[in-house]
Amino acid sequence: LEHRVAMRTRELVQANETLRTEITCRREAEDALIESERRYKTIMESAQDAIFCKNSNRQYTYVNPAMLKLLNCNIEDVIGKTPEQVFDAKSADVIRIVDDQTLAGKRVNEIKTIEINGKEYVFHTIQAPMEQRDGKAYSISGIVRDITENVRAQEEKVKLENQLFQIQKMEAIDTLAGGTAHEFNNLLAVILGNTEFLMDGVSPEDREILKDILEATQRGKRLVQQLLAFSRKSESRLNPVQLNIEIQKVISMLSRLIQRAITLSAEFPDDLWGVRADMGKIEQVLVNLCLNAQDAMPDGGMLTIAAGNIIVDDAVRNSYPDIEKGRYVRLIITDTGHGMDRETRERVFDPFFTTKGIGKGTGLGLAVVYGIIKAHHGYIFCKSEPGRGTAFEILLPAIEYAEIAHPERKKSVEPAKGKETLLTVDDEDGVIRILERMLNKLGYHAIPADSGEKALEIYQEKQEEIDLVILDLGMPGMGGHQCLKKLIEMNPQVKIIVASGYSAKGLIKDTIRQGAAGYIVKPFTMEEISNTIREVLDGKCR
CATH class of the missing domain: 3.40.50.2300 (Response regulator)
Incomplete structure (x- = not known):
């Protein structure tokens, strides 16, 4: 009996030690769990990114403070609710697609644009399914990072890089155009001089041939002037002018150039501000733009030249972000033609770029327009969409007054001779x-x-x-x-x-x-x- 009691006592002592060890391990595990939860909560609560959990019904079961700050609401406004109850319909549809993918067992890593309280945000979203042993997802956990500012900064960087590239490209073409014009003028000098020299003492038939050569030389001379205007190496004499008076003269000329199937109209106020301009160059701008508009309307349409006064201040600069504040006279040439796609619109001012057939255009017209407007310290914009016509908008700096310049007619003088x-x-x-x-x-x-x-x-x-x-x-x-x-x-x-x-x-x-x-x-x-x-x-x- 004593032996049996001793054995039983040893067994109880051993069991007691085992139980004490198990209790100690359980307490340590509970402490570790509490510490783990504390760390988890600290990380979740202090995270700058929005973190959330949802159940299989897509109801939010947890959101961290960053999520509440982003939504600008209290926790009771989110917990237990679905995205349809928290976001607008458009954003909820975007979230639903991501949730469905996650509940199907897919880990989602996407960038989405979502509207919150009337403001658009760009989010980098990562969602993962929480799965049971059978592999079926029973909840969703996710983290959302607001990358709106980064995206906007990158877009602005790309925009500035494109502007810099465009400036460098235009400067390079400026140099090329000026050099080409110089060399071409040397050739024209030889052709013009020799043709003029041969005009004396030839038969009427030969004189007609020489006249054709002179006419072709004059066309070449005008083309050179276009190159020089584009490269801004031709001289512009800027005088105070009243544009509404000058535009009327141009419209009178255009009415004889534009085909009858096109309705030409003009809209401008009597109190239009004055500008400093070379009206010969402005006339060239209007003619080039109107003839381009005519080509865009082979079956007829509406061509409108409108002018008005505009003050570019902080409010208006949203529409004109790259121009200086001040008073401007605005010209808008609008047609109802076939319009342009984005690729064509972005290259519309590039020299030698044309959508016309071979022999129907040099591709210099709009490049020349661009060069002339820049020489006038102005700005030009193109707005166009396929099937919705095109509008060219020009802004020229206004002046306080305008005195209409009447250029003196140059008198012809006979060639003077000498013996030097x-x-x-x-x-x-x-x-x-x-x-x-x-x-x-x-x-x-x-x-x-x-x-x-x-x-x-x-x-x-x-x-x-x-x-x-x-x-x-x-x-x-x-x-x-x-x-x-x-x-x-x-x-x-x-x-x-x-x-x-x-x-x-x-x-x-x-x-x-x-x-x-x-x-x-x-x-x-x-x-x-x-x-x-x-x-x-x-x-x-x-």
């Missing part, structure tokens, strides 16, 4: 030859030089007998600018006419300041070169 000796400097053989023919016909003695270096050699040797130098600017090697400087160093009283394929703006004006006595722009006629020579030699300009 002229040094002609140009690297183009064709230009040198035609200039020599012109000068010889006018009675002058021409000495040709095909480079700046050669010109200096000749002038050093024959300085006493040379009365005038005609100097091209765009030459390789020494170049016209350096040659001009050296000639003036050799003789401060030297009379020099600079010639260039560019206009009187920029490079040529710089040479005038450096000491040149006059300038002439290629291509030039015999009358133009003769008058310029006489003005310089007779001391009428210096």
Whole structure:
């Protein structure tokens, strides 16, 4: 009996130790669970991202403070409710699709746009199913991060990068257009000069052929002016003008150009503000835009030119984010044509880009328009959608008053002759030859030089007998600018006419300041070169 009692006692002691160990382990497990829940709650409650849980009926069973802050509501407004009871119908539909995917056992990782309290947010959402042992999802857990500001910042970055790329592209094309125009003017100078030279003493049949050549040369000259206008190397004379008066003149001309199937109308107030503008260039803008509109309406339609005053302030700048505040005169040219898609609209001002067939357009028209408006310190926008027509909107800075400029009509002057000796400097053989023919016909003695270096050699040797130098600017090697400087160093009283394929703006004006006595722009006629020579030699300009 004693033995049995001893054994039983040992068993009870062992069982008691086991029970004590189990109780200790359970207490440790409970403490660990409490600590784990505390950590879990601390993480969930302090998280900046919105965290939530839903049951299989898609009712919210938990939301953290960040979620409540995002929704701008109290916990009782969310717990126990479905997304349909918390969000608007459109956003609830988006959430329902994600929930259905999650309850089907799929882990969702998506970026969605959802509206909350009337404001659109962009969210990065991650949802995962909570599954039972049988693999069936019984609840949803999710985390939502508001990336709205990041997305907006990225969009703004892309926008700025595109603007920078566009600016760089336009600057590169500016340089290309200006250089091409200069070279093309050299060719036109040869064609125009030789054709004009041959006009005397030919048969009527040959004269008609030469007239065709002259006409083609003039078309080429206008094309060069378009290139120069685009590259902003052609001179614009900005004078105060009243646009409503000038627009009426343009509309009168357009009414004869636009096909009858198109209804042309104009809308502008009598109190339209004045602007500083080169009306020849503004006329070119309106004609180009209206002819483009005509091409977009082969079966007829409505073409409207509207003008009005607008003040761009903080409120209005939402519609014009990239322009300076101030007073503007707004021109809107609207058509009811076939419109443009986004890709075409984004390239509409690119030079040589055209949707017209071969031989029907150069692709320079709208690029020229863009260049002219920029030269007027203005802005131009294109709004268009396929099938809904196109509207070009132009904003020109307004002035307090406008005085209508009446340009003086230039009087024709007969070519003046002379007997002086002229040094002609140009690297183009064709230009040198035609200039020599012109000068010889006018009675002058021409000495040709095909480079700046050669010109200096000749002038050093024959300085006493040379009365005038005609100097091209765009030459390789020494170049016209350096040659001009050296000639003036050799003789401060030297009379020099600079010639260039560019206009009187920029490079040529710089040479005038450096000491040149006059300038002439290629291509030039015999009358133009003769008058310029006489003005310089007779001391009428210096």
